[in-house]
Amino acid sequence: MTRYPAIIDGEKGGYGVVFPDIDGVTAMGDTIDEALINAEEALRDYAIEAQRDGDDLIAPSALETIAVPDGGTLTSVPLIMISGRTVRANMTMDAGVLEFIDGEAKRRGITRSAYLEYAAKRIAQMGG
Numbered sequence: 001m002t003r004y005p006a007i008i009d010g011e012k013g014g015y016g017v018v019f020p021d022i023d024g025v026t027a028m029g030d031t032i033d034e035a036l037i038n039a040e041e042a043l044r045d046y047a048i049e050a051q052r053d054g055d056d057l058i059a060p061s062a063l064e065t066i067a068v069p070d071g072g073t074l075t076s077v078p079l080i081m082i083s084g085r086t087v088r089a090n091m092t093m094d095a096g097v098l099e100f101i102d103g104e105a106k107r108r109g110i111t112r113s114a115y116l117e118y119a120a121k122r123i124a125q126m127g128g
Helices: 032-052 095-108 112-126
Strands: 003-011 014-018 026-029 073-078
Touching (some): 003 032, 014 032, 032 073, 032 112, 073 112, 095 112
Antiparallel strands (some): 003 014
């Protein structure tokens, strides 16, 4: 998976995210988590538009080469392309873990598959 360097700045109630490698791609949010989720969507929108226009995606720089302005925090944001196509995956896991997943999915009013997709995206977004 490709990850792009991003810089977070702001303060409680208003955070911004910029991508040093990609001019004009930014995101905002009331919390850091919200700003990062919005940054993931902005990055995906950039990739979709670049592909639509026949342009190559800009290659991400290595994190250690990014200059971080005072007050900024360096992180990386995953580029997760949504294909719109579903595939079946046969998985094996611990029964207790599956029970937890099913409970969380039910609590959120979504399917097991939707919960696993949500969890995978959030873990990738956090750098896991």
